Amino acid sequence: MPLDRPLNSLGFAKAPADTRVVVAMSGGVDSSVVAAQLAEEGYDVVGVTLQLYDHGAALAKKGACCAGLDIHDARRVAEEMGFPHYVLDYENIFKDAVIDEFADSYLAGATPVPCIRCNERVKFKDLLETARDLEADCMATGHYIQRKDGAHGPELHSAEDANRDQSYFLFSTTPEQLAFLRFPLGHLPSKAATRELAAKYGLAVADKPDSQDICFVPNGDYASVIEKLRPDAIDPGDIVHVDGRVLGRHEGVIHYTIGQRRGLAIGGLSEPIYVVKLDVDAKQVIVGPKEMLATRIVPVREINWLGDAPITSRDEWHISVKVRSTRPPREAILRPISDTEAEVELLTPEQGVAPGQACVFYETVGTRILGGGWIWAGGR
Template identity: 80%
Template sequence: MPLDNKSQALNSLGFAKTPSETRVVVAMSGGVDSSVVAAQLAEEGYDVVGITLQLYDHGAALAKKGACCAGRDIHDARRVAEEMGFPHYVLDYENVFRDAVIDEFAESYLGGATPVPCIRCNERVKFKDLLETAKDLEADCMATGHYIQRMVGDTGPELHSAVDAGRDQSYFLFSTTAEQLSYLRFPLGHLSSKAETRALASKYGLSVADKPDSQDICFVPDGNYAAVIEKLRPEAASPGDIVDMDGNVLGGHNGVIHYTIGQRRGLGIGGLEDPLYVIKLDADSRQVVVGPKEALSTRIIPVREINWLGDTPFESKPEWHVAVKVRSTRPPRDAIIRPISATEAEVELLVPEEGVSPGQACVFYDTDSSRIFGGGWIWRGC
């Protein structure tokens, strides 16, 4: 006699029913990570449905390498689904992606910020529209190949860093809400290395087992941000002045889009004894402001659009002592968060950081565990 829901053990996705009775939508990029997730769940007997998003022009994507969601990646995702015997669908999200991600990327860059479009894509496309599609398909949950962990704590699901710190993607997922987290699953977060993922791909006989990892932002070939911005906003290549912090003109440039905060090389300024770095980009005046390295150091960071994942309300304390990460490639540093409102705060770094830029994310980490408390967006001239 089958067990009722009260006594039946939870399956690996946390549901009190058999895998075959549990439908899971897997967001498939065509890479090895999401392919392994789909294959593993299919092998465990889950009712798997694979979905791949077409995010930009399919024809242009066919010739690209090193980016996700391109034409060949759609083909690879479909092939994995055929190999493992579960249905696979391609959804055209081109208009949504352009409106929600690409246009803001261009505007932010033109405004002198350093945007992180992968976060906006997760926030506004994958974990919003795609998640709703999964619910429309009556899926019990949606799984992805992200390297991050979802754990159930005393007050509900919690977000935790991946076991493999080198693969951890928490910086790109800080805006995942508590409601979304209750529906999402991240089966790879507990793995200790990418080698384990590839070993699983080989075990399942997947054609993508040796496929290289994606490196670029999917719509930015070869990391050439300036070329993409110039195509979207031709006026962005307007020339201007390179000035020091006192406003003295040191040289000229062919568009602020060609520079990033902290840049040292390629400034085209010669004859100076000490190296200069890009300190600020002023798109309105078309000025690139340069200065000494110490001018890059920042201690106080204004943060807004905060997504708080703590157990108690963000404003319930005057200060939160946490660690924060201000760049995806940097380790978390000790900091104090002082809430201004439910979605805005001032973050004080105990040790100043260099190259903190508007448009980047500031992600909050527990200093005593792997838990992530959310984060927000750095803004203004920090």
């Protein structure tokens, strides 16, 4: 092979036909476009779809990743574009690695983000190893995020379209995984551009609606799922004001999240009140005024660091962080405690910072993601 052969679009010095790429296909428009585009470019594409939970239940639920109808849609795209497609039963892995922790975290008063754990423990771990077993050169997904080559190796960058950026859900991608992964949609200016490509390739999923819910949580009703998974663990208790007054009763802390205002069913107060703390041991939902939600210091652990220098090489890092997926990055100071634990000081206090959410690190200037970790206790 000539040493001066130009790189193909996936970064390999060989012809697309000699480059095998496994595409993780959910059945949605994003991953379908990735597979179709790579197939049209002449790559040796293998489509893989994961069955993550009960197929019979999945058939009745549209618009959720990896459900029965979506498996059918992924298979149809593969048939249309002429590449092989496989469905892998990951139900037990998904339950052990994602669903059980989701339920236990909620019962412990946290607000988990199962999509991050799914990427971390299933898609970018077990599925990635399956791609290697299939002798693939890389694995491609439909995530809206960018992989760029830097001076020290591949870097993770936010998507071109800030409204579609999924970096919050991918902070735990390791450098080793990043070397094997490709994200062909990250540079697109909008979701409309993705749908235009789907129409160009004649894909039946071109107008398919985006999934809105966590795949195993119908209609966003977390509590009903947890009640089914842990029926003996739901205990009623008191709704208590921070001043000690008992204001009412609740049917389980799983029905509440930090920062919640609606649905408290408490009247007769002179000011709006919010959930400011969940005390699982005492079975109490603690409420108070909005100013009590303001948090400046955020403890973070299980850090995945993607910076060029070790995180502990400095006492402080001036960065930007996201503490919720829907919020823009805000300036902060990161103070490492160890390679995997740190304290984050928000220069402007944020409201509703909750244990179980992710805290994702960004460069203050530019689009690079420096990693992130998990908020493990209430901030201050």
